[in-house]
Amino acid sequence: MQTIRKAAFAAAIFALSTGASAAQSIDEQVNTGFTLATGWFVNLIFSPFPGTSFPWIVAWLVIAATIFTLYFGFIQVRAFGHAISLVKGDYSDPNDAGEVSHFQALATALSGTVGLGNIAGVAVAIGIGGPGATFWMILAGLMGMASKFTECTLGVKYRNEYADGTVSGGPMYYITKGFAERGVFGGKILAVLFSIFCILGALGGGNMFQANQAHQQIAGIVGDYPGWITGIIFAGVVFAVIVGGLQSIASVTEKVVPFMGVLYVTAALIIIGMNADKIFWAFEQIFLGAFTGLGVAGGITGALIQGFKRAAFSNEAGVGSAAIAHSAVRTKEPITEGVVSLLEPFIDTVVICTMTALVIIITQQLVIDPATGHYVVENGSIATVTGATGVGLTSAAFGSAFNWFPYVLAVAVVLFAFSTMxxxxxxxxxxxxxxxxxxxxxELSFKVIFCIFVVIGAAANLGPVIDFSDAAIFAMAIVNIIGLYVLMPIVKREMVSYMARLKSGEIRKFK
Structure with a gap:
């Protein structure tokens, strides 16, 4: 049956292509040009501290998440239950200004974060940083909840509301207005810089990386074929949705996100359940790797760097992207959307990324050889985990349980990629x-450009795509976190006021 499918698909590809060799030449040309154009930018963003291998941008995000966690009194713990009530619509007033509900805003933002970073990114982290990277990934996700809370509260507070009912918000707006309100110079300059980085991030991590990994997964099942063909198909479907605006996007994401999340997590839980006797061992490997760093490049630091890098790329806490989606929510209380948004890193990193990591660790059955300090599989051969990249490693891990699981993963990958884009x-x-x-x-000009980059991403190789994706998204965080530091007293004032009114009963449920 698989042979028949491959033959049929190959025939369709032949009908669309003038020849594999010519198409491959196009892919190679796209990849070469892309690498030359973006290499300097990647090197700038990920430069390490002098004398170390620790990228300064990772420390920038970790320190900010720690500060916000402490400054807001562990808001991610205190407000977790209330966040669930808000998502359920218990406090939603349909007459409030905005375009989408709390649930739709969360689904739209989650669709931008729950993506290939959860599948391919986790595999990259474990491949380079070992199982210990998982621990640091989870920790970064928990702390990142406070960063997300801060930026999304500001996104609603300083959004633009137009006469037709549409809304525009995000870091570029709260940096401009908030800095002016506090009498701080440079808000407009920072807002322009953020907007430029956001466009690059949208074309890179939110677009090309997704198309690239989706093509890799599909090609791994049906057989190799030129990436630009996948790109054209994806571009057409994406354009059909985004041309309708945010409400069209929200109506799709509120259906796709729960479905793809349940599909993926269920598949992971089945495999973990089949290997229940290895769960304790897997967590032992995670903790051992996190605090000893044996068998991975860079030891403890290597595991920590990879964990934090992948968590940041996956949940985007501190980047400011999600604040754009959350700004469109129907509410008159900015703090409510900040509270809702803190669920994102938890769902994205603590739940879904951990599921992926456990499947990989359990099915690969890595153990540490005390003689060499390397991770090896049970039969004693050197593990090939560091030789696998991206979604291919995750697919192999899922496929080790059932040979048909890669097909389920392929559906999840396509949905993740589509919703993120x-x-x-x-x-x-x-x-x-x-x-x-x-x-x-x-609006139309950007949507056309965006769809062109879908094709470019599917045609380029993983290396330059993932490097550029990381760099563009992390560059957004540079500007955004500066803004958050300046404006966090405003968020705290909003938080104290809202929590006091909630406790006194002044804020009541509508359901």
Whole structure:
């Protein structure tokens, strides 16, 4: 049956292509040009501290998440239950300004974060940093909840509300307005910089990386074929959704996100359940790797760096992207959406990324050889985990349980990639219109450009795509976190006021 499918698909590809060799040449040309154009940017963002291998941008995010966690009194713990009530709609007033519900805003933002970073990114982290990277990934996710809370509260507070009912918000708006309100110079400059980085992030991590890994997974099942063909198909479907605006995007994501999340987590739980006797051993490997760093490049530091890098790329806490989606929520209380948003890193990193990591660790059955300090499989041969990249490693891990699991994963990958792309198209669009002004022409021009980059991403190789994706998204965090530091007293004032009114009963449920 698989042979028949491959033959049929190959025939279809032949009908669309003038020849594999010519198509491969196109892919190689795209990859070479992309690498030359973006290499300097990647090197700048990920430069290590002098004399170390620790990227300064990782420390930038970790320190910020720690500060916000302490400054807001572990808000991620105190407000977790209330966040669930808000998502359920218990406190939602349909007459409030905004375009989407709390649940739709969360689903749209989650669709931008729950993506290939949860599948391919976790595999990259474990491949380089070993199982110990998982521990640091979870820790980064828990702390990142406070960063997300801060930025999304500000996104609602300083958004623009237009006469037609539409909304524009995000770091470019709260940095501009918030800095002016506090009498701080440079807000407009930082907002422009953020918008530029956001557009790059939308075209890179929110677009090309997703298309790239989706193509890799599909090709791994049906057989190798040129990436630009996958890109064209994806571009057409993405354009059909994003041309309808945020409400169209929200209506799709509120259906796709729960489905793909349940599909993926269920598949992971089945495999973990089949290997229940190895669960304790897997967590032992995670903790051992996190605090000893045996068998991985860079030891403890290597595991920590990979864990934090992958968590940041996966949940985007501190980046400011999700604040753009959350800004459109129907509410008159900015703090409510900050509370809702702290669920994102928990779902994205603590739940889904951990599921992926456990499946990989359990099915690969890695153990540490005390003689060499390397991770090896049970038969004694050197593990090939560091030789596998991205979604291929995760696919192999899922496929080790049932040979048909890669097909389930392929569906999840396609849904993850699709939902992430449509959400990031909205993020990039809002940055684009902030720079060029609101209008149908500006919106359409960006949507066309975005879809062109879908094709480019599917055709390029993983290396330059993932490097550029990381760099563009982390660059957004540079500007955004500066803004959060300046404006966090405003968030605290909002938080104290809201929590006091909630406790006194002044804020009541509508359901």
């Amino acid at each position: 449509i959400s990031w198209s909205y993020y990039g669009l809002k940055a684009w219109t902030y720079l060029l002004g609101e209008g149908k022409t500006q």
